[in-house]
Amino acid sequence: MSEIRRDPISKSWIILATERAKRSSDFMEIQREEKTAKSKCPFCGKGEMTEPLDSFAVWPGERVGEEKPIWKTRVLPNKFPALYPSVELVQDSEKGLYHFLSGTGGHEVIVDSPAHDETFATMSLDQLRAIINTYAHRYKFWKLDPRIAYVLVFRNYKRAAGASLSHPHSQVIATPIIPPRISEEMDQVKDYYEQNDSCVFCDILKLEMEDKAKRKVFENDTMFAFCPFASRIPFEICIAPKEHEGSMKNLPKNQVQDLAETLSAVFKKLAKLLNDPAYNFSIHVAPLKTPDLVYYHWHIEILPRLTIAAGFEWGSGIYINVVSPEKAAKELRETDEAF
Numbered sequence: 001m002s003e004i005r006r007d008p009i010s011k012s013w014i015i016l017a018t019e020r021a022k023r024s025s026d027f028m029e030i031q032r033e034e035k036t037a038k039s040k041c042p043f044c045g046k047g048e049m050t051e052p053l054d055s056f057a058v059w060p061g062e063r064v065g066e067e068k069p070i071w072k073t074r075v076l077p078n079k080f081p082a083l084y085p086s087v088e089l090v091q092d093s094e095k096g097l098y099h100f101l102s103g104t105g106g107h108e109v110i111v112d113s114p115a116h117d118e119t120f121a122t123m124s125l126d127q128l129r130a131i132i133n134t135y136a137h138r139y140k141f142w143k144l145d146p147r148i149a150y151v152l153v154f155r156n157y158k159r160a161a162g163a164s165l166s167h168p169h170s171q172v173i174a175t176p177i178i179p180p181r182i183s184e185e186m187d188q189v190k191d192y193y194e195q196n197d198s199c200v201f202c203d204i205l206k207l208e209m210e211d212k213a214k215r216k217v218f219e220n221d222t223m224f225a226f227c228p229f230a231s232r233i234p235f236e237i238c239i240a241p242k243e244h245e246g247s248m249k250n251l252p253k254n255q256v257q258d259l260a261e262t263l264s265a266v267f268k269k270l271a272k273l274l275n276d277p278a279y280n281f282s283i284h285v286a287p288l289k290t291p292d293l294v295y296y297h298w299h300i301e302i303l304p305r306l307t308i309a310a311g312f313e314w315g316s317g318i319y320i321n322v323v324s325p326e327k328a329a330k331e332l333r334e335t336d337e338a339f
């Protein structure tokens, strides 16, 4: 039997059709991957420390050999950017009907590690902390540019999720507009706040923490990972801080540590259970100019690419999910994180 579920944040609907389900082992067959060779990798190899110039790097404060310090993460301008910081921001329209803006903004690559073959599942907690601190740094950096309204940090892992290079990397796109997925979420959660006088994310977390672990994947003192009630795709995971916070730019040290631990656990579980699947990962925070909204709560959305959205999904905006979040969470919970 199927069920139509509504997501309390986006208010969008999904169809849970578990009769069409596969076992998690059936998803593994599509996970074939051709890796970029180390010798052809632009993030490895010669000259990487000089060209192009890093906008930011997390240094461990030590040097190896004569001159080259070891870096942990680096921020580089994207070679083929979607938006350009040097372009003046202008807006106009064609006969008042077609509105457009200049392509002003930023597009950066964060090289997540100097090691070519590392993944979130195999990285040390120290490395994951460096990545989280780099993300936080990019929010602070772009906040200084008055033209920028939003910064989306995301990660495409493996070709099936849109990655063209296999060296571990994240991306940052800074836009002069608030992306529609975010503004939709904001409108909906604002409504909820006005009606209930509470943040919908806080209420969801409260319920999921009490809910006898039905959809919980992992938790520690300050972070909670779960499969959302209206998961759009099999094994969708949301990670959110237990305490209300609109953005992650000022994460205290213990939360950086807890988030590193949560990312490590979640990706180890995914890798083990589903043979290291392709995924998209994005961080939703409040817009740069309003980081402390009482009704917006930052979170990470992880979407493993195990199925392909087709005509019905594109045409209707309704996803058909063949694995219930309760089942996905149970399987992930029961997959131990030892690697």
Ligand SMILES: [Zn+2]
Pocket: 038, 041, 042, 043, 044, 115, 116, 167
């Ligand atoms: Zn590499």
Ligand SMILES: [Zn+2]
Pocket: 199, 200, 201, 202, 203, 243, 244, 245, 295, 296, 297
């Ligand atoms: Zn909240």
Ligand SMILES: [Zn+2]
Pocket: 185, 284, 299, 301
């Ligand atoms: Zn979101």
